[in-house]
Amino acid sequence: MINFFKKKNKNKTDKDKLKTDAVTEQVTSDADADAAASKPASQPAHDAGVMNQEIPIDAVDPKQTTPAAEPAEVEIVVPPELLAQGVEPHQYQLSQQLSKTNDNFGKKMKQMLSLKKQIDEDLFEELETTLLMADVGATATMEVIEKVRKSLKRRNLSDSDAVFDALKAQLTELAQVVEQPLIIDESKQPFVILVVGVNGVGKTTTIAKLARKYKSMGKKVMLAAGDTFRAAAVEQLKTWGEREDIPVMAQKTGADSASVIFDAMTSAKAHNMDVLIADTAGRLHTQANLMQELEKISRVIQKNDDTAPHETLIVIDGGTGQNAISQVREFNKANALSGVVITKLDGTPKGGVLFNLAAEFGIPVRFIGVGEKSTDLKSYKAAEFVDAIID
């Protein structure tokens, strides 16, 4: 899948180079047109921010894509009816999904770098801006730029390719810290996975994907419908359970979440289940009483198995900005988190907040969600993630 991705990217880069080589002003007028089309308060054309304005246009206009990208584009327009039926995914999905990130981020960065043959303060400022635009976050951005500077100074390099390589190395280093796959400890029966997060990040969908994944690995999986608050959340999980033929332990909406999960553990033990995945209601991390309820869930299930939960996953919406940091901090206070899942990376969001989370908390990133189907969950790979972003 990476091959395909690189091919596509190369074409794009070639195109860019052509553009750049021909006339620099070409790019300028493009950017101008885009800026004029997108919003009245336009910026000078060399401005990286305006370049990024191209994102949605690039992504939706088929005319702008190269022939090599065609299959990917076709994949995007899978009819909704098929999506709903859970059509099988394609190998190149991740790269295809993440290439949207790449389209605007990597391409723009390369373009920018090839325009500037010399390293100067402006270049670093533009790099900084580009990273900020990708939701990388101020702290991580400053750190990365500083390290890039140092490594260039140390090795006495001065061309823009070296900047690109150094940047990639720095990002990979950051991203690799949190690349630790989730390993199911088979001595735990069941291995309890507690899934938490704010409202609307995709917890229930992620659970369905996880359940399918472990089931296909030959594990006996059970789900606990611990979201007893939101209307029809129990039904949503049950529907997934029916589709994937996985037992769902549920009580009615309004029941006590902790007791639902406790009972599910008892049942999972009795039925020799390998994995029990427990859903919880979405809650804003600022609501003290709801966070206490989460603490209670841990306390209660520890009465059933004092090593549980064996994994506490926080689900983060890939489109979230710097608030993701606050989310992880508060949830981590209530229940020690052992893993992160970043969802909705099939859209235009760049997921750059991952670098910031890695720098600040170092909690392993286990999976990334790249679509609505139950197969659209990938193990997180730092190299792939960074490649897809900047290569």
Next chain:
Amino acid sequence: MFDNLTDRLSKSIQKIRGQANLSEDNIKEALREVRVALLEADVALPVVKSFIEDVRERALGTEVLTSLKPAQVLVKVVQEELVKVLGEETSGINFNAQPPVVILMAGLQGAGKTTTTGKLAKFLKERENKKVMVVSADVYRPAAIEQLQTVAEQVGVEWFPSSVIDDPVTIGMTALQAAKKGYFDVLIVDTAGRLAVDEAMMKEIKSLQNSINPTETLFVVDAMTGQDAANTAKAFSDALDLTGVVLTKVDGDARGGAALSVKNITGKPIKFQGVGEKMEALEPFHPDRIASSILGMGDVLSLVEEVERKVDKKEAEKLAKKVATGNKFTLEDFQSQLLQMQNMGGMSSMLDKLPGMSNLPDMVKDQVNDKSTGRMLAVISSMTLKEKRYPQLIKGSRKRRIANGSGTTIQDVSKLLKQYNQMQKMMRKFKGKGMMKMMQKLGGKLPGGMPF
């Protein structure tokens, strides 16, 4: 590690405060701070840039040079620009159409469309006195239709049944027919969450919009969204004829930069904001208030309104009478005060809305702990009626019993009694002087230069 936008802006403004004059240089630094702060607040970069440019132009103009207090002027310029970007006035739902007025909800997955549909239905039913019908055109997400059904039952509005085997356009048309026949004032059409880059899904909602011809098409956006808010808003506003925006999950601690981005990109008013999990947690969006709170000037107007809405007037009057006549302030009164406070979302949520509070050290904020309110209520609830009225009765063994009954310690009970005594003393002071004098004292502590 991260300051919120309010803190950042207060700091950057303070940097100028110490200096006699505004120069190109010191304003540059302050604006750089504002820029970083806005970026950290997740305002999209293009929006940040145009914002900073406007502020710079205005700040370097004569208004600043002729002013005696440059800092004040800059604060004012920044605030006015913020208000300008956010939209200058509140606008509700447009009812200038032949009923049923159709409202179409659109947005990404998980933005809160279904919850907002329920909240909006309740809002229109109760505050605008409208006969509301809701229908779900989300045939993709499992149990989405059931979710809307449950929500509709909760808020007591008509739910029009739809089925996952139907096409969203058909669902919309059928519901519209039914709404006409049933003489409904409003039909709210909930839709599936969709990515802006998903062409098929965007085409679907376009044709839904064309066929039901909604008076309002509301774009629902999560206040926690990052830089992508700009991309998404642009794509949705290009594809659909948007008439407004609903900002959700505003009750979190997100800095809400998405509001600025979306407003700026779509040019459409932010009509409502979602402020909680409950169905009544939908408010009209107040741009001036948000801009003020961004600048650390507090959201006093919202606070006043909230207090008015939530305080039990009878209870308050009873208490006021007691204070005025100098009658005894008992533990029962104390209890009802604590309950009122809890109804308003607790002390910390009230503090957030007050001006200057962002400068309080976190330690102080932590002391105003809503947990202790709950504990105090528990202690009082474990007392007998007699004890509440004659607290001086409470000695050793009663304390032990109360502590056991409320699941607290004897120290907690003693602490509560001490606080009660202090309250009582304060109440006696009120009797003569009244609230005004007290407020004047407080007024001196408010940050200077704020236009109140």
